[in-house]
Amino acid sequence: MLRMALWSILSSMCPKDCYGDLCPGNIRSLSGAVRIIVVVALCVLTTVLLRAQDSRAAHASELMTTGKFFEAEQLWRQLLKTHPNDPVLHANLGVALAQQGKLESATEEYRRSLAINPNQTDVSSNLGIAEFKRGHFADTISALKPVLKTKPEDQRGTILIGMSYFGLRQYMLASKFLKIAVQDSPSNLELHNVLAQSCLWSQQYDCALTQFQNILSVNPDAVQAHMLLAQALDGMGKTEEAIKELEDTAHSSPKEPVLHFELGYLYYKQSEYDKASSELHQEILNNPGYAQSYLYLGDIALHSNDDKSALELLQKSLQLQARSRLAYFDLGCVYVNQGKPQDAVKAFQHAIQLDPSQPDAHYRLARVYMSLGQKKKAEEELANTKALHKKTDDTLIEKVSGDKVTQ
Amino acid sequence: MTNEVSRRNFLWMTAASTIGFAQGISTRNVKPIPRGKPSGLPFDAWFTDVAGTAGLNAPTVYGGVNRKNYIFETVGCGVAFLDFDNDGWLDIFVLSGSRLEDKLTDSSNRLYKNNRNGTFEDVTEKAGLIRHGWPSGITVGDYNNDGFEDIFITYYGQNVLYRNNGDGTFTDVTKEAGLLYEGDTRWGSGCTFVDYDRDGHLDLFVANYVDVHMDKIPKPGANPYCNFKGVAVNCGPRGLPMPRNYLYRNMGDGSFRDVSHETGISKAQRTYSMTSVAADLNEDGWTDIYVASDSTPSLLFLNKNSMLIEQGAERGVAFSADGAEQAGMGIAIGDFNLDGSLDIFKTHFSDDTNVLYQNDGKGNFTDATIKSGFGVETRYTCWGTGFADFDNNGWPDLAVVTGAVYPEVEQSLPNYPLKTPRFIFRNLGNGKFEELIDEAGPGIAASHCSRGCAFGDFDNDGDVDMVVINLNEPPSLLRNDIKNNLKWLKVLLIGTKSNRSAIGARVIAAYGDKIQAQAVMAQSSFYSVNDRRLHFGLGHNTHADLKIYWPNGLIEQFSHIEANQLITLTEGKGITKSLLPAAEK
Numbered sequence: 001m002l003r004m005a006l007w008s009i010l011s012s013m014c015p016k017d018c019y020g021d022l023c024p025g026n027i028r029s030l031s032g033a034v035r036i037i038v039v040v041a042l043c044v045l046t047t048v049l050l051r052a053q054d055s056r057a058a059h060a061s062e063l064m065t066t067g068k069f070f071e072a073e074q075l076w077r078q079l080l081k082t083h084p085n086d087p088v089l090h091a092n093l094g095v096a097l098a099q100q101g102k103l104e105s106a107t108e109e110y111r112r113s114l115a116i117n118p119n120q121t122d123v124s125s126n127l128g129i130a131e132f133k134r135g136h137f138a139d140t141i142s143a144l145k146p147v148l149k150t151k152p153e154d155q156r157g158t159i160l161i162g163m164s165y166f167g168l169r170q171y172m173l174a175s176k177f178l179k180i181a182v183q184d185s186p187s188n189l190e191l192h193n194v195l196a197q198s199c200l201w202s203q204q205y206d207c208a209l210t211q212f213q214n215i216l217s218v219n220p221d222a223v224q225a226h227m228l229l230a231q232a233l234d235g236m237g238k239t240e241e242a243i244k245e246l247e248d249t250a251h252s253s254p255k256e257p258v259l260h261f262e263l264g265y266l267y268y269k270q271s272e273y274d275k276a277s278s279e280l281h282q283e284i285l286n287n288p289g290y291a292q293s294y295l296y297l298g299d300i301a302l303h304s305n306d307d308k309s310a311l312e313l314l315q316k317s318l319q320l321q322a323r324s325r326l327a328y329f330d331l332g333c334v335y336v337n338q339g340k341p342q343d344a345v346k347a348f349q350h351a352i353q354l355d356p357s358q359p360d361a362h363y364r365l366a367r368v369y370m371s372l373g374q375k376k377k378a379e380e381e382l383a384n385t386k387a388l389h390k391k392t393d394d395t396l397i398e399k400v401s402g403d404k405v406t407q
Numbered sequence: 408m409t410n411e412v413s414r415r416n417f418l419w420m421t422a423a424s425t426i427g428f429a430q431g432i433s434t435r436n437v438k439p440i441p442r443g444k445p446s447g448l449p450f451d452a453w454f455t456d457v458a459g460t461a462g463l464n465a466p467t468v469y470g471g472v473n474r475k476n477y478i479f480e481t482v483g484c485g486v487a488f489l490d491f492d493n494d495g496w497l498d499i500f501v502l503s504g505s506r507l508e509d510k511l512t513d514s515s516n517r518l519y520k521n522n523r524n525g526t527f528e529d530v531t532e533k534a535g536l537i538r539h540g541w542p543s544g545i546t547v548g549d550y551n552n553d554g555f556e557d558i559f560i561t562y563y564g565q566n567v568l569y570r571n572n573g574d575g576t577f578t579d580v581t582k583e584a585g586l587l588y589e590g591d592t593r594w595g596s597g598c599t600f601v602d603y604d605r606d607g608h609l610d611l612f613v614a615n616y617v618d619v620h621m622d623k624i625p626k627p628g629a630n631p632y633c634n635f636k637g638v639a640v641n642c643g644p645r646g647l648p649m650p651r652n653y654l655y656r657n658m659g660d661g662s663f664r665d666v667s668h669e670t671g672i673s674k675a676q677r678t679y680s681m682t683s684v685a686a687d688l689n690e691d692g693w694t695d696i697y698v699a700s701d702s703t704p705s706l707l708f709l710n711k712n713s714m715l716i717e718q719g720a721e722r723g724v725a726f727s728a729d730g731a732e733q734a735g736m737g738i739a740i741g742d743f744n745l746d747g748s749l750d751i752f753k754t755h756f757s758d759d760t761n762v763l764y765q766n767d768g769k770g771n772f773t774d775a776t777i778k779s780g781f782g783v784e785t786r787y788t789c790w791g792t793g794f795a796d797f798d799n800n801g802w803p804d805l806a807v808v809t810g811a812v813y814p815e816v817e818q819s820l821p822n823y824p825l826k827t828p829r830f831i832f833r834n835l836g837n838g839k840f841e842e843l844i845d846e847a848g849p850g851i852a853a854s855h856c857s858r859g860c861a862f863g864d865f866d867n868d869g870d871v872d873m874v875v876i877n878l879n880e881p882p883s884l885l886r887n888d889i890k891n892n893l894k895w896l897k898v899l900l901i902g903t904k905s906n907r908s909a910i911g912a913r914v915i916a917a918y919g920d921k922i923q924a925q926a927v928m929a930q931s932s933f934y935s936v937n938d939r940r941l942h943f944g945l946g947h948n949t950h951a952d953l954k955i956y957w958p959n960g961l962i963e964q965f966s967h968i969e970a971n972q973l974i975t976l977t978e979g980k981g982i983t984k985s986l987l988p989a990a991e992k
Contacts, residue, residue, distance in 0.1 A: 237636060271438030303440075363730020367723070382720045385730050386676065386704065393645070393703060393732075400632055400646025401623055 060092065069099040087116040091123045098130050106130045107139075121150050128160055137164035155184050159191070166194055171202035179207075189215055193225065200232050208232035223253045227262055234266060242266055257287045265296060273300045291321035299330050307334045325354040329361050336368060344368045359388040431478075431632045431645050432702050432734045432756050432812075439760075440782040446841050450833055451891040452797035452804075454850035454873065458884040462527045468514040469504040469858075469878040474815050476627055478643040479541055479563045479594060479619060480507065481812040483790075485859030485934030486876050489547045489556050491534075491571060495988045496521035497865045497938055499874055500558065501882050502542040515539060516560070523988065525866055525886075535576050540564050543616070544682070544934035548600030548908040550609045550657060556908065559611060561595025561934075566613065570661075585662045586611075586655065593650060594619055597683030600929040601694050602906045603670065604713040605959050608657035609906045609929075612672075612696055614680035615650035617643055627815075636820055640813040645702050649677035652698070652706075654715065671708075675717040678703035682738045682933050686926040687913050688749055689722075689770025692960045694911030697724065699735030699753050709770060724751060724764050728774035733759060737859075737933035741794025741803045742924040743779070744838055747915050749924050750775075754789035754807055754933070757823075761789055761807065780832070780839045787827045788812060791860030791933040795871040796944030797847075799893035801921055802834035803944075808875050808933075810856035826854040829875070829885075850885035857883070863938025867987050869895050869971060871942050876935075894945040894970035897987060900927055903978040904959045911958035914941055918948040945970050 060075035076093035083089055094109035110127035114120060128143035141164045144157045151157070162177030175198040182188070182195050196211030212229035215222055226249040233242035246263040253259065264279030277300055283293040298313030311334050317327045332347035348365035351358075366381035397403050458464070470480025484502035491498050499519040505511070515537045519527035531537055541563035550557050555571035568584050569577040581587055596616035600609040624647065628639025632646045654672040655663035667673040678700035688695045693710035697719075700706060704725035708715035719725030727733050734756035743750050748766040755761050760782050764772035776782055787809035794803040809827040816823045831847040832840035845852045855877040865872050866886065873885040896916065900909035912927045925941045945951055953965045957978050965982065968974060973987035 271440075359726075360729040360731065363720075363726055366720075366730075370721075379721070385726070386720060389704065389732055390676065393649075396632065396646045397648055400625060400630055400642065401620075401648055403623075403648050 057089075060096075064092075064096060064099075067099075069096045072096045073100070085116055087113040087120065087123070090116070091120065091126070094123070094126060094130075098126065103130050103134050107134070121147050125154075125157065128157065132160050132164060135167070137167040140164040141168075155181065158184070162198075163194065166198055169201070171198040171200075172204075174198040175202055175204060175207065182211075189218060193228075196225075196228060196232070200228060200235060203235060205232050205236040209236070221252075223249060223256045223259070227256075227259060230262065230266070234269075239266055239270060243270075255286055258283070258290065260286060261290060261293050261296075264293070268296050268300065273304065276300060289320055291317045291324065291327075294320065295324060295327050295330075298327065302330050302334055305337075307337050310334050311338075323354055325351050325358065325361075328354065329358075329364070332361070332364055332368075336364070341368050341372050345372075356384075357388060359385045362388065431635075431640070431643050436758050437760055437782075437785050439785045440777065442783045442842070443780075446835060448835070449890075450798060450831075450843055450846050451800070451889050451893075452831070452847060452870070453888050453890060454848035454885040455888065456850040456853060456883045457525070457886045458874075458882055461525060461884050462522075462529070463499065463501070463517075463519060463874075463882050463884050465501070465503065465517050465529070466879055466881050467501060467503045467876050468506055468511050470506060471508060472814065472879050473818070475641055475813070476507070477619070477621075477624065478617060478641050478647070480504075481641060482543065482596075482616065483810075483858030483878050484542050484876060485545045485791075485930075485932070485936070486861050486874050486882060487545045487547050487558070487936035488861045488863035488865065488874065488938045489558075489936060490939075491518070491556055492520065492575060493555065494521075494523075496523050496867065497863050499527060499861075499865070499882075499884075500536075500545065500547075500936075501874075501876065502545060502560065502859070502934075504541045505539060512539070516542060521865065530575065533575065535578065536569065538567065543594070543596050544598045544614075544930060545936055546598045546600050546611075546930045547936045547939075548609045548906070548910050548929045550600060550611070551661060552608070552907040554907065556939075559598055559600070561598045561613060563594045563619070564592060566593075566595045566598070568611075580661065583661060585664065591618070591620070596681050597698060597934060598930060599683045599685045599696065600906075600908070600910050601685035601696060602657075602911055602958050603654065603694060603696075603710055603715065604656065605693065605905075606657075606659070607902070607904055607906055607959065608659045609908065609910060610657045610666075611655040611663060612652070612683055612685065613655065614652045614683050614698055616679055616681060616701070618648035618650045619643075620648075635813050635816050636823065638813065638816045638819045640815060644679040649679060649703065651675075651677050652680055652683075670713065671715045671717070675706055675708070676704065678706060680706065681736050682930065684738045684740055684928055684931050685911055686740050686749055686928055687911060687956065687958075688751075688766065690748065690768060690913070690956075691770075692956070694958055695770070697738060697740075697751060699738050700732075701734045701736060703732055705733075705735045705753065707770075722770055723772040723774065724753075727762060728776070733762065736788075737790050737792045737807075738931055739792040739794045739805060740926055740928065740931055741805070743794065743803060743805070743834060743840075745802070745921045745923050747922045747924050749913065749926055752781075752792060752794065752805060754792050757788045757811070758785055760785055761792075775838075778838065780835075780841060784830065784842055787830075790858045791875065791935055793860070793862040793873075793932050793937060795862045795942065796834075796895075797831065797871055797887060798833070798889060798891065799870060799895045799944035799946070800836075800891075801893075801918065801923075801944050801946030801948070802836045803923065804834050805832040805840065806830070806851075806860070806862070806873060807832070808855075808857035808860045810858060810878065814856075824854070826856050828852050828854050829857065848885075850883060853883070855880060855883065859933045859935035861932060861935045861937050864897070864940070864942060869897075869987075871938075894948055896943045896945055896951050896968060896970050897940045897973040898943070898953065899940045899973060899975045900955065900957075901975060901977040901983070902957065902959075903980070904961070905957045905978055908939065909958065909978070913956040915954040915956075916943045916945075916951045917954075918943070918945045918951040921946075940973060 060072045063072035073096040080089050090109045090113035094106045098106035107130045124147045128140045131139040148157045159181045165174035178195040192211050199207035209232045215225040230242040230245040243266050260279045260283035264276045267276035280293045280297045294313045294317035298310045301310035314327050314331045328347045328351035332344045335344035348361045351361040362381045362384040366378045369378035475481050487500040488497045498521050501517045518531045518534050520530045543561045546559045555573045557571045558569040568581045570580045594616045597614035625642045633642035653667045656666040680698045682699045684697045695710050696708040698706040707719040737754040739752040748768040750766050751764040753762045763775045765775040789807045791808045797804045808829045811825045814825045817825045829851045831843045858876045860875040870887045870889045872887045875883040902909040909927045910929045915924050950967045955963045977983045
């Protein structure tokens, strides 16, 4: 899903920028500019081969320019039998494979080429692009960072590294590269959007706000941008303004998926449970398969001491999205309230399985074990609770004071 | 984990955790639960601030007025009700700190002697108690069993032990008591006299809050943890090193010896320790110690034959109900549900509830915060607190004093004022409490930047008054003028085999169909000391029965004691005195 989303963003950029085989989908749909880039690269390679007086290389190159990649692949393979250590042949084979969508094999050939001659910026670029298309974001970054060292002005590399960090959820690093990319392509709204999200999720709210406002100044009806702007406002502690932004958006786009959930969530955060419930129910009407609406309605029911409703809503949420830590945690609390400790144990265990780093489930589980007289298990979970808190506290001390905690 | 990135995931992850970060103090970012319909019941206690007319005029200087660059300027200090001259009238000892930018040479702790007419006289100098510095907590007890209450005060710097000479003067005996320390400066915080080994001599538990190294402490706003709602503020406690706590054994010859290692105190997890209370919480006859910890797990040292074993998490008093660390500051100990066991109430930072832990009588606690009605209040940073039956109706109520820690925030965010009101949670008698502010009088509704507070009957009129520390202002003396004629009983314990102050004793009063437990403590509230005379409101009951659990294990019972009097009970000797000067209203 994430990869598809990134490809979608990149697709929209292709007409404006040249990314070689960066653009997703069929190579035949490449823009003319992209084709030229590929051709130029091949010409260089062919020249080298021509010097080796092998006419098959020229033919293979010609096949590439006419889009006959399978035939070209066969020729490159034949040539490699006689020149197995020629980095150019491996690189060209890689291109032919990549254009056929054989990305794994393509990356293997690029790597072979680079193993023989590491100083090939174009090959590194192609490797980075292929790895990106495979969704191997860390490998993309490894491949493209040397390219940027050699060619710091390389927009393609900058964007891809930024996108890869985004894909890895390293939003602070993503924003660092995407800010440069946006400067180079100021009219690219999609790029602004990814940068805005990177800023939002790395809690650079001022940056996020600026980017969303840029997007909305060009396209005031961009509902998604309004929604993300609201998130940025919320992140800055301006929850009331975020609510207003979403209320206005809901007025003009009442059927927009997830919008009513977002609004409901903000009301929930403000403890305005009646309003939150109303919006969450509206989201269910628009978008009945959205698990988190049921989850937060369940949470509200739990905190309103309506265990029966909470149980139904949380179970529905889990039917739709089985891997929800909060749903299992709340479910455990409901079971405790209902005097069903064994069920509570299972629910808390499930919550811990999904995210063992949260102390609350460990602590709740410990309390249930205590009530069941299972002292040893309780002590283990209490130890986990304390250890998680201590880790956080000690990390903070190291960060803020620079002191290594020894106790 | 799913690989999908949902836009809401970011916020969801935040919501999934019950702890709020990115500031120097843990708070759960809890919103108050809706208030129910008001009970409509009249509240017969009424508090008026009479500090000015009573002569309590010296301000408690503590750090900058408009800006505080270091955490030790913010925390403030405690106050004590004590009868230092044994005249049967409560005197008041008010701690006072310092200021970095313009040192005030006349700033000192103040001892106010009760003139028995509603006024006080400042006898600090005469008593030999002038001292400048950064005091934190106070504990009062007769450590040398000579019949006069002594005083120990923690400091950011050297703590001090004052021996009461019995003639209206005190002597600093810190050095001869062996309580001077060497090495890095410590920030003493909570402290309590406690006879942990039941030898009849009061030992001393001393907590430390934060290791502050002035050369290392980041400047305000230097990182996200030196920030409150976007405003640069002083750093800590989170992110600053944690010190450990100490236990000193009273050797019976005027000196103390550090027994932290052999008793287990030093083995406990380090925390940002604050108020410390000594009471027998698991009812096994040995006095335990509970320590409120700021932004870290609170500590419960259960006393097993002089070994102090930390069991806060195991007993349910270290965390919130969801296992979150809370900003523990003050502690009230009392029997809110009249089941004969001592429950714990602990105060926290704003955007979090305070917590009520219900005791099962064996030292196992359950979080009763929400069901008892305390979840309605999360607006204020809460400090001093205490259970007391303010209207004498037989059900212990609870008071809390409040005040923010960052004066600079108010200038940017008016919604976060520095000075905030006090509040009373009146006990409705059905397991629930109801919050009262204006209904409890102007002394409660007035806004101050308060810290410690102490509870006691300073005018001997049969009700419980309060004295409150206000930073950079004089204290408040909240006189309680009860509007009813309900009955009460005061009990003063004098130990003979037990420590003379009877610290650690538990008293159960039975009146009508009710029983209520109270404890004699040497510190509670926030860094403060209450009237050592226990006060029981009896409602319409004219008599009460008493059961005394002395610290050394002796249990004594006294029946059919008449209401509206102070009785003094001497261990093994019965009722030796029944006089409360000018007790008639």
